[in-house]
Amino acid sequence: MKTHTVPPSPLVVIQKQLVRVWNTLFDLANRHSDIRIWQRKNRFGEIGWHGYNPNTGEYVAFGTEDEIRSWIEQGYYTRN
Numbered sequence: 825m826k827t828h829t830v831p832p833s834p835l836v837v838i839q840k841q842l843v844r845v846w847n848t849l850f851d852l853a854n855r856h857s858d859i860r861i862w863q864r865k866n867r868f869g870e871i872g873w874h875g876y877n878p879n880t881g882e883y884v885a886f887g888t889e890d891e892i893r894s895w896i897e898q899g900y901y902t903r904n
Contacts, residue, residue: 861892
């Protein structure tokens with residue numbers, strides 16, 4: 825006796841494709857786990873240092889380069 829396989833419905837096919845796309849986007853978004861550092865000038869022309877750690881969700885703002893360096897080192901030594 826022959827058995828016939830029923831092809832999946834178009835809805836199931838679309839659902840599987842959406843899951844695959846979502847997983848790919850999620851993987852891409854989570855690749856950037858390095859701490860990010862940037863400078864920004866305020867309206868008075870003063871430079872501020874900002875940092876973001878995507879692993880912890882922590883955002884910081886400091887007035888000096890030494891302060892941001894200390895934050896980076898603290899995070900590094902805490903992880904290791």
